[in-house]
Amino acid sequence: MNCKDRPYRSLSTGSWFKLIGGASFQDLPALHNLALVYTLAGADCVDVCADPAVIVQVAEAIRLARGMASAEKSTPGAPLLMVSLNDGADPHFRKAQFPSFLCPSECIRPCLQICPVDAITSEGVIAERCYGCGRCAPVCPIGLITMRPWEQSVQDIGTMLAAHPVDALEIHTHSGNWAGFQRLWAGLAQILPGLKLVAVSFPNEPGIREHIEQVCTLILASALSEEVKRNLVWQVDGLPMSGDLARGTARTAVQFAAHVQGWKLPGHLQLAGGTNDTSVALAASEGVHIAGVGYGSYARRLVRTEIDGGPLEKHPALLSQAVRRAQALVRQLKPDIAQEGITPWLKLPS
Ligand code: SF4
Ligand code: SF4
Incomplete structure (x- = not known):
């Protein structure tokens, strides 16, 4: 992958859209449908839990969506398949x-x-x-x-990811977890050279800046490719898993991002934790330069009625409806998505 490929291009143009499937969410039918819908809607990345069955299911859904699109000569490009890991206690796990x-x-x-x-x-x-x-x-x-x-041992994760390769990793870390981060990073040594993207997710808590600077130094000294090091993603986690609770939850992530912007970390800043349909406009109005947004509970709620049925590829009308709802969110970051030909095959009802 080089800088002209879609995920990197999206990061550099501030249009990166990540679907957060849930770091401990293992509902395979729902994840299949979520990945299908948001791949077709134009997501750059699908972030799921580090469970082999989930990885296989979501990779298959992405392949399926790509097949549907290419059958009609549409070329949306595949989103990166990412798994989330933690280096210690974390509410996502x-x-x-x-x-x-x-x-x-x-x-x-x-x-x-x-x-x-x-x-x-x-x-x-x-x-x-x-x-x-x-x-x-x-x-x-x-x-x-x-x-x-809900945790796995570092050894199990390294072995599992070697057997079930993914494009990208996200590590959830906290201040005070330096030893845990080092242990996890060492356990991933085998797969680092093959990755296309690495993200680090962290909340606003005392001592976090010093911790993240240490983490950054370790990552930059690792065997990751230079392209990946240039495109590190720093996920500022506002109010975890709250984006569907109230519109005001988005403000916390934006305020934290405004603060982190001053740290001058290499790579890109991405919002998460409480993100919803107000996040993009809010970041712009506050003058915060983000590369993109990760949407979890809000993205899931948008298509909740559709994803809880059977496989959506067998229900074109429902799939079409879900993609249209998802696209309304994706379009906040990618206003030209309809012209990119992401879903002409769906013949979306007007
Ligand atoms: S409310 Fe949240 S924590 Fe409780 S069972 Fe449902 S998903 Fe799990
Ligand atoms: S809310 Fe009621 S049903 Fe639910 S766990 Fe508590 S006692 Fe049981």
Whole structure:
């Protein structure tokens, strides 16, 4: 991949769109549909959890979408397939749990109603669906819901990624996790030369600047290609997994990005955490120069009714509807997307 290829071009022109599938979201049918829809809508990157079954499923959905487009001579280019990893405790890598036999029969089940991905049933939490947003825990009147970490060992991750290659990695890190970051980075040594992109995601917390500068030095000294080092992505994580809660959540990420801009990190700044349809305009109005935006819960909610059915390739009308909704979001970063011929085959209803 060189600087003229679409993902790098998008980063350098500020039109990078990343779909965040969820660092611990393992619902294969939903991920298949999400990847299909957002690939067709023009995403540059699909970021999913480091689970071999998820990698295989999403790679297949991307291939399928590319096949649909090329069948009609459309050439959208494939998004990068990225997996998210963590170097220590992180809210993106956890699952809810509760012993359902202790639920009082008179409970009106607020947990079930608040879950944005229908991961809770009367039997408990469907672990594959839960992406750790944490919304269910505070609404339980008897405090029955707890969060457990969802982690893999560094050795397992290195072995798994060698067997299931991906285009890109994102590492979620925190200040205080320097030893964990070094350990993880060392465990990835084997796959670094083959990567097309590396991103680092971090929240606004005390000591984060010093930590990120250390991380940056280590990454720049590694075996990554020079192109990848020039295109490092720094994901500023505003309010994790909150983009579908309220419009105001986008402001936190933009304010944090404005701050990080002053650190002069090499590469590109990307928003995430609370992003929604106000993020792009907000960044522009605040004078924050971003390379793009990662959308998670907001992107998922936009197409929620369509993705929870069967494989969308078997339901052209629903697929078409979902792509059109997704494109409305993608177009905020890529206003010329309709002219790029991303989905002429879909014959979208007007
Ligand atoms: S509300 Fe969030 S944390 Fe709770 S089960 Fe649903 S996805 Fe998991
Ligand atoms: S809110 Fe708490 S008590 Fe009620 S069903 Fe959910 S987990 Fe059980």
